[in-house]
Amino acid sequence: MMRMSAGCLFLLSLLAAAPEGEPPKAPASTGPTEAPPAAIPTFPETGTLLVSELGAGVVSEIDAKGAVVWKAEGLTRPHKAARIEGGVTVVTVKEGIRALKADGTTLWERPREAIVKDVEVRAAGTAPGRVLLCEPNAKRVVVLDDEGKEVWKKEGLGGPTDADFLPNGNILVSEQRAGRISEFDAEGKEAWKAEDLGAVLCAARLASGLTLAALETKIVEIGKDGKVVRDVASGFSSLRDLDVLPGGRLLVTDQKANRVAVLDAEGRVLWEKKDMKNPVDADWIPPAKNPPPPPAPVSPS
Numbered sequence: 001m002m003r004m005s006a007g008c009l010f011l012l013s014l015l016a017a018a019p020e021g022e023p024p025k026a027p028a029s030t031g032p033t034e035a036p037p038a039a040i041p042t043f044p045e046t047g048t049l050l051v052s053e054l055g056a057g058v059v060s061e062i063d064a065k066g067a068v069v070w071k072a073e074g075l076t077r078p079h080k081a082a083r084i085e086g087g088v089t090v091v092t093v094k095e096g097i098r099a100l101k102a103d104g105t106t107l108w109e110r111p112r113e114a115i116v117k118d119v120e121v122r123a124a125g126t127a128p129g130r131v132l133l134c135e136p137n138a139k140r141v142v143v144l145d146d147e148g149k150e151v152w153k154k155e156g157l158g159g160p161t162d163a164d165f166l167p168n169g170n171i172l173v174s175e176q177r178a179g180r181i182s183e184f185d186a187e188g189k190e191a192w193k194a195e196d197l198g199a200v201l202c203a204a205r206l207a208s209g210l211t212l213a214a215l216e217t218k219i220v221e222i223g224k225d226g227k228v229v230r231d232v233a234s235g236f237s238s239l240r241d242l243d244v245l246p247g248g249r250l251l252v253t254d255q256k257a258n259r260v261a262v263l264d265a266e267g268r269v270l271w272e273k274k275d276m277k278n279p280v281d282a283d284w285i286p287p288a289k290n291p292p293p294p295p296a297p298v299s300p301s
Contacts, residue, residue, distance in 0.1 A: 048285045049251070050089070051260055052078045055278030059091055059100075061285065066273045072104050083285045132171065134163045141173055154188050162202035162241075174203045174213070181213060181222070194226040204244045212250075214242035219250070219267070233267030240280045253282045 048061050048069060059081040061070035076094040083089050087102035099107040131144040136159045143152035154171070158178025166172055166183065170191055173182050181203045183192040194211065197220075203213045210229065211222040218234035219242060238256035245251050249270065250263040260282045261272035 046287050049260065049273075050081050050083055050283045050285050051253075051273075051276065051279050052081045052091070052281040053277045054078065054255070054280045056276075058277070059089065062273060064271065070102070072100050078280075080281050082283060132163050132165060134160050134173075136161050136176070141171065143171075152186070152188070154184050157182075164204065166205055172203055172205055172211075174200050176201060181211065192224075192226065194222045194228075197228075201240055202242050204242060206244070212242060212244070214239040214252070219252070232265075233263060241282055243282070243284065245284055251282055251284060253279050255280055 050061050052059050057075045059072045060068050080092040089100045091098050096111045098109040101107050133142045139157050140155040141163045145151045158175040160173050161176045162174040164172045170183050170185050179197045181194045185191050199216050201214050217236045219232040221229045223229045236254045240255045241253035243251040248265045258276045259274045262270045
């Protein structure tokens with residue numbers, strides 16, 4: 001049984017799923033290639049990016065110009081970070097999970113029971129649970145309820161490094177060591193799978209029923225039959241994260257290239273931030289999840 005502190009329970013009551021978008025089907029690409037300068041916009045017109053830099057021990061929030069607007073330093077191997085309401089940032093680190101307030105101080109922390117590489121959250125009131133933990137060394141994925149109680153788990157997996165809640169209530173799991181993506185229903189039964197993919201780090205299900213998978217050096221599209229349909233983009237050094245943004249853009253984290261990039265549906269680079277230190281995760285933060293601005297100083301009378 002997994003237990004969580006009072007601070008953790010308080011924070012869970014604030015959790016809400018971030019909106020996600022899905023890209024339209026696009027023709028194959030040899031990308032990532034540079035888009036013409038006139039076609040390069042800012043990345044999602046609103047919001048910021050939250051980036052975990054494993055090599056620097058830093059989680060930073062950056063705007064569309066690449067400027068740092070918030071940062072937490074001195075973290076030990078930060079793998080995953082997520083922003084929730086009130087400007088609170090949840091970070092998975094070597095010691096466990098920490099929740100940081102907008103001023104960078106710790107709101108609560110939970111000691112490590114197993115190494116957590118991914119944390120996902122779905123909407124409040126979703127039964128039976130809405131907090132999803134991905135634990136590769138323990139070879140399992142766990143779902144917790146609002147009280148921190150374990151309500152679902154799938155064990156015996158091949159190094160799960162990414163997991164997502166699907167609209168149909170199932171869970172999509174990327175198993176890096178097994179080279180497999182699996183979809184499990186509420187009873188833990190396998191509903192779909194794609195095998196022999198190599199080192200698959202993460203995946204995303206599209207509205208069409210097709211699936212995007214981030215392999216080491218490329219992004220592929222997988223059909224409903226579990227077979228690779230086409231390469232969406234290639235030429236990466238070491239992909240570690242893939243998210244679908246509103247409007248159909250793709251947010252990718254390329255660790256060995258030390259960069260985070262936003263691509264269009266054809267794999268062209270629309271925005272990128274280079275010279276990072278081993279980035280392993282990036283999330284889009286809608287404006288509603290950013291901390292409120294500090295109050296204006298009062299002028300002396």
